[in-house]
Amino acid sequence: xxxxxxxxxxxxxxxDFALKDPDGAEFRxxxxxxxxxxxxxxICNHCPYVQAIAERFVSDAxxxxxxxxxxxxxxxxxxRYVPADQPSNMKRFAEQHHFTFPYLIDEGQTVGRQYGxxxxxxxxxxxxxGTLQYRGRLxxxxxxxxxxxxxELLNAMRQIAETGKGPLVQVPSMGCxxxxxx
Numbered sequence: 311x312x313x314x315x316x317x318x319x320x321x322x323x324x325x326d327f328a329l330k331d332p333d334g335a336e337f338r339x340x341x342x343x344x345x346x347x348x349x350x351x352x353i354c355n356h357c358p359y360v361q362a363i364a365e366r367f368v369s370d371a372x373x374x375x376x377x378x379x380x381x382x383x384x385x386x387x388x389x390r391y392v393p394a395d396q397p398s399n400m401k402r403f404a405e406q407h408h409f410t411f412p413y414l415i416d417e418g419q420t421v422g423r424q425y426g427x428x429x430x431x432x433x434x435x436x437x438x439x440g441t442l443q444y445r446g447r448l449x450x451x452x453x454x455x456x457x458x459x460x461x462e463l464l465n466a467m468r469q470i471a472e473t474g475k476g477p478l479v480q481v482p483s484m485g486c487x488x489x490x491x492x
């Protein structure tokens with residue numbers, strides 16, 4: 311099912327979480343808050359929308375991390391229902407796309423539910439105080455040609471790093487619905 315993300319709830323405080331990557335290493339959200347903010351991206355392996363933006367997302371994430379904004383990717387799908395999203399495939403997907411950020415398993419889907427994630431990709435951009443300032447799409451290319459694009463997420467996170475506030479106008483992200491266990 312194709313869904314759009316809700317409008318940004320400016321100032322919403324990010325709940326802390328601790329999740330493991332496919333190798334079993336644990337990552338705590340508050341320990342990865344960058345000096346200029348944090349991007350939490352809900353993604354998965356099988357979604358054609360995530361597959362279409364993976365290269366651009368990784369490139370933009372690399373730039374953000376160089377500029378002091380950390381990135382965490384979270385996979386909240388029920389991978390028993392969608393085997394393509396199981397941890398071994400997450401590891402392959404991350405290697406294939408050269409992730410430079412942790413790709414974490416939300417085994418109990420608690421984090422996805424706490425954040426109100428609805429689709430993949432679903433981007434949550436937080437300022438350095440941990441309050442939500444961006445809930446929009448990666449760019450204006452969607453599934454189309456990406457040679458000429460407006461990197462909306464990158465631009466928004468840079469604005470957040472500089473001012474602490476996200477852009478007032480944000481276009482929702484669009485993607486496959488998160489596959490909930492119940």
